[in-house]
Amino acid sequence: MTKSTPDGQILRKIIAEIPTPFHLYDERVIREHARALNKAFAWNPGFREYFAVKATPNPYILKILQQEGCGVDCASMTELMLAEACGFKGEQIMFSSNMTPGEEFAYARKLGAIINLDDYTHIDSLRENGGLPELVCLRFNPGGQFWVNDSVMGTPVTSKFGMTERQIFDAIESLLTQNVKRFALHSFLASNVLDMNYYPAIAHTLMELALRIRQRFSIAVEMINLSGGVGIPYHPEEQAPDIQAIGDKVHETYHELIEQNGMPHMRISTELGRYMTGPAGYLVTTAIHEKDIYKHYIGLDASAVDLMRPAMYGSYHHITVVDKEDAPCDTLYDVVGALCENNDKFAVDRMLPHIDMGDIVLIHDTGAHGHSMGYNYNGKLRSPEVLLKEDGNFQMIRRRQTPEDYFDTLDFSGLLDGKMKD
Numbered sequence: 001m002t003k004s005t006p007d008g009q010i011l012r013k014i015i016a017e018i019p020t021p022f023h024l025y026d027e028r029v030i031r032e033h034a035r036a037l038n039k040a041f042a043w044n045p046g047f048r049e050y051f052a053v054k055a056t057p058n059p060y061i062l063k064i065l066q067q068e069g070c071g072v073d074c075a076s077m078t079e080l081m082l083a084e085a086c087g088f089k090g091e092q093i094m095f096s097s098n099m100t101p102g103e104e105f106a107y108a109r110k111l112g113a114i115i116n117l118d119d120y121t122h123i124d125s126l127r128e129n130g131g132l133p134e135l136v137c138l139r140f141n142p143g144g145q146f147w148v149n150d151s152v153m154g155t156p157v158t159s160k161f162g163m164t165e166r167q168i169f170d171a172i173e174s175l176l177t178q179n180v181k182r183f184a185l186h187s188f189l190a191s192n193v194l195d196m197n198y199y200p201a202i203a204h205t206l207m208e209l210a211l212r213i214r215q216r217f218s219i220a221v222e223m224i225n226l227s228g229g230v231g232i233p234y235h236p237e238e239q240a241p242d243i244q245a246i247g248d249k250v251h252e253t254y255h256e257l258i259e260q261n262g263m264p265h266m267r268i269s270t271e272l273g274r275y276m277t278g279p280a281g282y283l284v285t286t287a288i289h290e291k292d293i294y295k296h297y298i299g300l301d302a303s304a305v306d307l308m309r310p311a312m313y314g315s316y317h318h319i320t321v322v323d324k325e326d327a328p329c330d331t332l333y334d335v336v337g338a339l340c341e342n343n344d345k346f347a348v349d350r351m352l353p354h355i356d357m358g359d360i361v362l363i364h365d366t367g368a369h370g371h372s373m374g375y376n377y378n379g380k381l382r383s384p385e386v387l388l389k390e391d392g393n394f395q396m397i398r399r400r401q402t403p404e405d406y407f408d409t410l411d412f413s414g415l416l417d418g419k420m421k422d
Helices: 008-017 027-040 059-067 077-085 102-111 122-128 165-176 198-217 243-259 274-280 309-313 403-407
Strands: 022-026 048-052 071-074 093-096 114-117 135-139 146-148 151-154 182-186 221-225 267-270 281-292 296-300 319-321 331-336 345-352 360-364 385-388 394-398
Touching: 008 022, 008 281, 008 360, 008 385, 008 394, 022 027, 022 274, 022 394, 027 048, 027 059, 027 243, 027 274, 027 385, 048 059, 048 274, 059 077, 059 394, 071 077, 077 093, 077 102, 093 102, 093 135, 102 114, 102 122, 114 122, 114 182, 122 165, 135 165, 135 221, 146 198, 165 182, 165 198, 182 198, 198 221, 198 243, 274 281, 309 345, 319 345
Parallel strands: 022 385, 048 071, 048 267, 071 093, 093 114, 114 135, 135 182, 182 221, 221 267, 296 331
Antiparallel strands: 022 281, 146 151, 281 296, 281 360, 319 360, 331 345, 385 394
């Protein structure tokens, strides 16, 4: 089975101007996913997707999503700064961090962001760093294992994120005495789930908690954030989640627990990253070496610094050789980079068409947690990012890192003055 690929002529046109390796993002796919998500939850007035900035922290990507009505989910000071620079304001921003420095709370308060508290003790930190807002979101960790149908989707009991139910109640009791008037709930229980029942299950968990809060405190939770977790089909034989069916199932849960219990309207929000931009991205590389010892290796001009997921998690990313999409996959390869680490492998024992030196090799589904997880080990420089626009034109939206960038944070005083001194 195959995955769709950008047109080979367009790729060569880009490569003629911007040498490989680079990350390429397809604007059309990003917009399609944003519109599909918004349509799936159109039944819920006030629905908003808070795109997880950590997935693809590039202002051009954020502006595309802003045009589609999305907000942003930030987890650090610099992500907040990026959101501010892109024109996101107030409750268009969610700040969901953990072990948070006080100055980051203060900055989030300055922007008017919805602050999602990860721990009961963060109440004091927020009060002392920017002050408590009228609206506070609380992150819930139900503990145990999180089941969807007959499958375990996550083990919240081992997760560092969120509060117990008792801590949620204690937090609300404390916040109500400190003039907090509005409340939201959030939970993150699993990652990259293809089962369409995941979001309805997490919605059920949060809505039931909202009902217990209503009974205990006579207050209405005004928003629940289902967080991320909806996955993408990294393997070509996998089925992509039907986001419309997911939205419909959450609607059924909402009707059963919120409407039929006479609860006030509750806004639904999400903070997807992988679903929104993952399938829109490719790591575009060139085959530059072939090595035959105990295994048959193809060396690319990219490495794990450009895409960490296979090295870090053993993750599968589909690989396509441009102009050989229909050729038989009759050669067994390990596809590797140049790092001095043996886990620098994009694929192990992968059947692919015969690869010639100079072939363009595409690594699929890198639009989320791809470039953003890059690093500089071995002094390798970060690759550029390129946007393939809806009209077929392209634009470099992040330039290639240079040696000057790499050395810029070092203090060479007394050692270097353009060159090494004796």
